[in-house]
Amino acid sequence: MEIHHFKTISSGIPIYGGYVQPKTIRGVVVLVHGFGEHSGRYLQDVVPMLTDMGLAVLFYDNYGHGQSGGKRGHCPSYGALLELLSEMLGKATDLFPKAPQFLYGHSMGGNLVLNYALRHKNHLRGVIASSPYLRLAFQPPKWKMVLGKAMMKIWPSVTMPSGLDPNGISGIENEVAQYKADPLVHDKISPMFTFPMIEAGEWAIDNAANLRIPTLLIHGTADPIIDFNGSGEFHSNNPEFTTLELFENGYHELHHDRCREEVFIVIQSWLRQQL
Template sequence: MEIHHFKTISSGIPIYGGYVQPKTIRGLVVLVHGFGEHSGRYLKDVIPMFTDSGLAVLFYDNFGHGKSGGKRGHCPSYGALMELLAEMLEKSGALFPKVPQFLYGHSMGGNLVLNYALRNESSLTGIIASSPYLRLAFQPPKWKMVLGKAMLKIWPSLTMPSGLDPNGISSIGKEVALYKADPMVHDKVSPMFSFPIIEAGEWAIANAANLRIPTLLIHGTADPIIDFNGSAEFHKNNPDFTTLELFKDGYHELHHDRCREEVFNVIQSWLRQQL
């Protein structure tokens, strides 16, 4: 699999991205990673799953993540996150014109792709949201929430530990160990990154009925990081355009968990229906 790398500037910050393509291109996917990680973690499994289905994949590292610039765990604003995603969609369309276009987002990426579709007119063929960050599965300490909201006004770039337990990403110990050993994975988060994401998650649930793009929601019922009931509520508010697939005992990163093969079969089957 040949990877084509590229660099660009968004909101004055250097952004790293790349793309891969199958021999015959039936469509393309713009992939958006989760918080604290990076797009490179999708190269060994998720991206090959898409190329096996005939889809080119464009991926990138968000502000403050992976090989992109910016303070770790901080972004200029939620609007900047939306603008960057729009820029990546535009670039993917220029690289692979006149083919069906999909968005795939995991966790924070799921929050972004759902909000993008709800807030913008587009010609997207479909959306896949994996364990989308719509609502946390745990309650952060009250002191941290109070301090964070105060800092959002006076020091929005201040970063603190996110409090996410890496053991929640997978029930497979080896996958957790790889996550912990990855030098590009971090647990820092700023008020400007965390609170707008939380608010956008609840907003997306409340406005889910306005979505008019076929959407696949996948979530594990044992996810200790993001509440699968948020995905279920999103689906309940728009059963006509969303498909919900819950994986019993699945942890946060379904693509790195014991149900991975079943998850990929569900995604590929749904993609065939859309194509």
């Protein structure tokens, strides 16, 4: 699998990206990673699963993540996150002008792809949201939320520990160990990343009925990081255009969990229907 790397500038910040393509291209997927991690963590499993179907995959590291620039765990604004996603879709159009486009987002990326589909005019063929960050599965300490909201007004770029427990990403010990050992993974988050993301998650649930793009929602029922009931509410508000697949005892990163083969079968089956 040959990876083509590229760099660009968005909101004055250097952004790293890359893409892979099969010999015969049936479509293109723009992949958006989760908070605190980076696109490279998808190259061993998710990306090959998609290219095996004849799908090119364009991926990138968000502001403050991975190989992209910016303060770790901080972004210019939520609008900038959506604009960067729009720019990546534009890049995908330039590279593969005739290919139908899909979005694939995990966790934070799931929040972004759903909000993009709801808020922006587009020609997407479909959206896949993996454990989408619509609502947290845990309640952050009250003092932390109060302090964060105060900092949002006076120092929105200050970062604090995210509180994300790495043990919640997978039931496979080796996957958790690899996550902890990854030098590009971080646990910092700023108020500018925190509160607009939380608000956008609730907004997406409330406005899900307006979605007119086929959307697959996948979530594990044992996810201790993001509440799977948020995905359930999103689906309940738009059963016509969304498909919800829950994986019993699945943790946060289903593509790195014990049920990954079953998850990939569901994703590929859904994609075949859209193609």
